[in-house]
Amino acid sequence: MCGTMKAIVKKESAYGAVLTEMPIPEINDHEVLIQVKATSICGTDVHIYNWDDWAMGRVKAPYIFGHEFTGEVVKVGKQVRRAKIGDFVSAETHIVCNQCSMCLTGQQHLCCGTKILGVDIDGCFAEYVKVPEQNVWHNPDGMSIELASIQEPLGxxxxxxxxxxxxxxxxxxxxxxxxxxxxxxxxxxxxxxxxxxxxxxxxxxxxxxxxxxxxxxxxxxxxxxxxxxxxxxxxxxxxxxxxxxxxxxxxxxxxxxxxxxxxxxxxxxxxxxxxxxxxxxxxxxxxxxxITGRKMFETWRQVSELLRTKTIDVQPVVTHMLPFGDFEKGFELMRNGTCGKVVLMMPSYQRGKK
CATH class of the missing domain: 3.40.50.720 (NAD(P)-binding Rossmann-like Domain)
Structure with a gap:
């Protein structure tokens, strides 16, 4: 898929971020391209936005940040078998090597070579994001967009x-x-x-x-x-x-x-x-x-079942649903603590509602 997309970019090693045009990612054979429907702001994103000591020592600008999202698969690589175009998905954001001792002993969440979406590589504050097929999590059809977008932090x-x-x-x-x-x-x-x-x-x-x-x-x-x-x-x-x-x-x-x-x-x-x-x-x-990340994919199954069976209700945590372009307002709410979870709704979701 060619062309450009809107994305929130950490353009400089300084406070803030900008909404700009970026190339739509090109996927490899084992990856999928997802059209983002909703993305939520995490405390880690606030660290990056504020450009605090942690972010200075970890993040390399310029790049697209953000790592909590849900969306629809729009393109799949040649080696992809489990994900299909049209699937309603979220994603595990720790991209692991599958070869270190932690990965080989079932502890992928502790992988020595982990790359985190939106921290170490381009993330999901964008109209499109690519992830390895291994990281795709299929959502039930009836799940709301906003809850689907916060499963990663719920994990x-x-x-x-x-x-x-x-x-x-x-x-x-x-x-x-x-x-x-x-x-x-x-x-x-x-x-x-x-x-x-x-x-x-x-x-x-x-x-x-x-x-x-x-x-x-x-x-x-x-x-x-x-x-x-x-x-x-x-x-x-x-x-x-x-x-x-x-x-x-x-x-x-x-x-x-x-x-x-x-x-x-x-x-x-x-x-x-x-x-x-x-x-x-x-x-x-x-x-x-x-505690780092989620157990892959034990925690994702726990999250999915807790939500599916309505054993927990986390809807009250979602206090603000804003248009993607209002990201600065969302970050200000997070920085001031006058919110629960802030979810940014993408243009693709708004079009789908019409």
Missing amino acids: NAVHTVLHTPVSGKSVAIFGCGPIGLMAIAVAKASGAVQVFAVDKNEYRLELAQKMGADHIVDIEQEDPVKMIKQLTRNEGADVICEMSGHPVAINQALESCSNGGKVNILSLPERPVSIDITNQIVFRGLTVQG
């Missing part, structure tokens, strides 16, 4: 929460951004007896309540460590999910965990964080687990 929430069994346990989620909000629903659906939602953003704490959190902890009004311990017989939460990336919150999360408890960290701090390993971790027997 992060599922992977973070379910890395540790939570049934019958207390769970504290630090950081009520969109993934943290979805993690609340996952924890409740998985049998957590009480879920703490910890943040300072009033808007998102209200959303946390809608998502089913048992206890709302506004860190500007109360000490989360003290409150969590008071409500857990002075023991602390059994499982901590750290989603904020803030140095103070990370330390509070460790202090809020029960002795022998589990701390699962998904967040990406902008810079190194100082913690007291001896007293916060070693002497208390904590297990600290870094």
